[in-house]
Amino acid sequence: MTDSESYAPPRIWKWESESGGKFAKINRPIAGPTHETELPVGKHPLQVYSMATPNGVKVTVMLEELLARGFTAAEYDAWLIDITEGDQFSSGFVEINPNSKIPAMVDHSTSSPTRVFESGAILLYLAEKFGAFLPEDAQQRTECLCWLFWQMGSAPYLGGGFGHFYSYAPTRIEYCIDRFTMETKRQLDVLDRRLAEHEYIAGDAYSIADMGIWAWYGQLALGRLYDAAEFLQVESYGNVQRWSKAIDARPAVHRGRMVNRTFGKPELQLHERHEASDFQTRTQDKIGTGD
Numbered sequence: 001m002t003d004s005e006s007y008a009p010p011r012i013w014k015w016e017s018e019s020g021g022k023f024a025k026i027n028r029p030i031a032g033p034t035h036e037t038e039l040p041v042g043k044h045p046l047q048v049y050s051m052a053t054p055n056g057v058k059v060t061v062m063l064e065e066l067l068a069r070g071f072t073a074a075e076y077d078a079w080l081i082d083i084t085e086g087d088q089f090s091s092g093f094v095e096i097n098p099n100s101k102i103p104a105m106v107d108h109s110t111s112s113p114t115r116v117f118e119s120g121a122i123l124l125y126l127a128e129k130f131g132a133f134l135p136e137d138a139q140q141r142t143e144c145l146c147w148l149f150w151q152m153g154s155a156p157y158l159g160g161g162f163g164h165f166y167s168y169a170p171t172r173i174e175y176c177i178d179r180f181t182m183e184t185k186r187q188l189d190v191l192d193r194r195l196a197e198h199e200y201i202a203g204d205a206y207s208i209a210d211m212g213i214w215a216w217y218g219q220l221a222l223g224r225l226y227d228a229a230e231f232l233q234v235e236s237y238g239n240v241q242r243w244s245k246a247i248d249a250r251p252a253v254h255r256g257r258m259v260n261r262t263f264g265k266p267e268l269q270l271h272e273r274h275e276a277s278d279f280q281t282r283t284q285d286k287i288g289t290g291d
Helices: 056-069 091-096 119-130 138-168 174-195 208-221 238-248 252-259 276-281
Strands: 046-050 074-082 104-106 114-117
Touching: 046 056, 046 138, 056 119, 056 138, 074 208, 091 104, 091 114, 104 119, 114 119, 119 138, 119 208, 138 174, 138 208, 174 208, 174 238, 208 238, 238 252
Parallel strands: 046 074
Antiparallel strands: 046 104, 104 114
């Protein structure tokens, strides 16, 4: 690893070695598939291909919330895409998401299958399809979408910025950690100020804005991301704490967190989900366990 103080970027960058860090073996500067593999298709119209990272959790939480509200057509099959093994670079997955990032979804209930990629786009697609968790009033709807897109634009600073340099980078670089810690704490303050005036992110009603933001910032506040709760002093954001814990206590959120999960306590992992009864094989009496 080159000393950051003496490093001078070359005139033309070349990919000559892995970048290092936890995910080095799956990072590359080119797109497209690395191997031929078809994706499985289950019996439900909605097919989800994902892993329980914060972005994946958004979608499975949304689907479980829809089912809890009585939308039986939201039944789905969730197939594990293990991003640590490069499953996202299979030909089948690249066909439904050219960007090779989880989650991705295919809706087979349409006249021809509809692919949906990008977690925020999937939340919006499902909200419009079922008419739920998205306000009908134009101003309230706009407020909700502003916050959803805030999350989509802000979370890369938390995950790819703070999370990478604090937890995953092969060396800890003071400048990078300071830079992204400052931004992460600013974002938490944005949320804390907003939640001081409203029960939920977009106002008085639970919405896709909450689902999208909670998967990242709620779980950060609950100490589940990057082992950084003390470092970031997340307990000091009282309004974020109140909101995070309230959403964490929702049974559908608990179920959604379990789907396509391959880490943590075994009873909180459900590698694939095809029926509601799949959860019966796991302990569900420990909502909000903090892992």
